[in-house]
Amino acid sequence: MAKTENVKDLLDAGVHFGHLTRRWDPNMAPYIYMERNGIHIINLYKTAAKLNEASEALSKIAASGRKILFVATKKQAKEIVAEQATRAKMPYITERWPGGMLTNFVTIRKAVKKMQTVDRMKQDGRFDSLSKKEQLQMNRMREKLEKNLGSIEDMTRLPGALFVVDIKREHIAIKEAQKLNIPIFAMVDTNSDPRQVDYAIPSNDDASKSIEKIISNVADAIVEGLSERKAGKEKSAEGKKDKAAKPAKAKAKAVANDEEE
Structure with missing residues (x-):
């Protein structure tokens, strides 16, 4: 089970600061605690719950073996998401x-395969064996593909979920995921519509x-979900090993009994 986040830690990180009140989305009203100096303050108890x-939902998706695509x-x-996604x-x-x-996605995979080629x-x-000009062209193409798609090289099929930072900025990604019914998790600020995503974290x-x-x-x-998956696989492998060993033990016992008779 995922750890319960402390409201004080969220407060110290400034998670509660929303946008200017004139830029708010009315659908964020349930998550707003108050207004201070023209800025909306997010209710951190609701943030912690969400x-x-x-x-917990992301942990289960990871445990099932599906990928979660981070978009920011x-x-x-950028740097934070790259570091944490790599860790996970x-x-x-x-x-x-x-x-x-x-x-x-098929076309995107073809581009990734070019890089691998x-x-x-x-x-x-x-x-x-290529000419210097051809090598230069190949290297340029490789660098461009690496910059844009290198981080999804191991994603061989559509992700099990999307995690987005700033749904207004990433509206194209949101629309594509909606079209394919891919669950969307997101940090949602007071200027955005939480109804666009499946799991909105007001922040x-x-x-x-x-x-x-x-x-x-x-x-x-x-990471916790992946650990559970690994432990489950190891347990399953041990179970199969024990199951395979039982007939062999029974056979050896029968042979020993025959010899005694």
């Missing part, structure tokens, strides 16, 4: 969202400390 709910292209979130062994997009990333050519020596999606607090908690839950 964060725990989302973390805003400057203050999950794919992420922190550069420009490639249109059709989900709805045209260049790597294989370098390993088996075919790359060295400040602009400050790096707030983003790090939420993302690290989510990553912890995913």
Whole structure:
């Protein structure tokens, strides 16, 4: 079970600071505690409850063996998301969202395979037989693909869920996931509509400390889910081993009994 986040820790990270009151989305009203100096303050008790709910669901998705794709292209979130997603062994997009990333996933996979083909050519020596101009073109293509798609190289099928920082900025990713009925988890600030996602975590999606607090908690839950999956696999393997060993033991016992007679 994912850990319960402490409200004081959320407060210290500035998770409660929303946007200016004139920029609010009325659908965020249930998650707003008050208004102070023209800024909406988020109810952190509700944030903690929603964060725990989302973390438990993400842990289960990870335990099932499906991938969770993190999406955050805003400057203050990029590095944090890349680090935490890597720790949780999950794919992420922190550069420009490639249109059709989900709805045209086959084409995206072809682009990833091009990158892998260049790597294989370098390993088996075919790359060295190319002209300098061709090598330069190949390297440029490889670098461009690595920048945009290198972080999803191991994602061989559509993800089991999306985790988004700032649903207004990542609206294209949201629409694609909605079209394919992929569950969406997100940090939702007071200027956004929480109805667009399945698991909304009301929180400040602009400050790096707030983003790090939420993302690290989510990553912890995913790591926990992966650990449960690994433990389950090991237990299953041991069970199969024991099951296979039983007939052999029974046979050996029968042989020993025959010899005694």
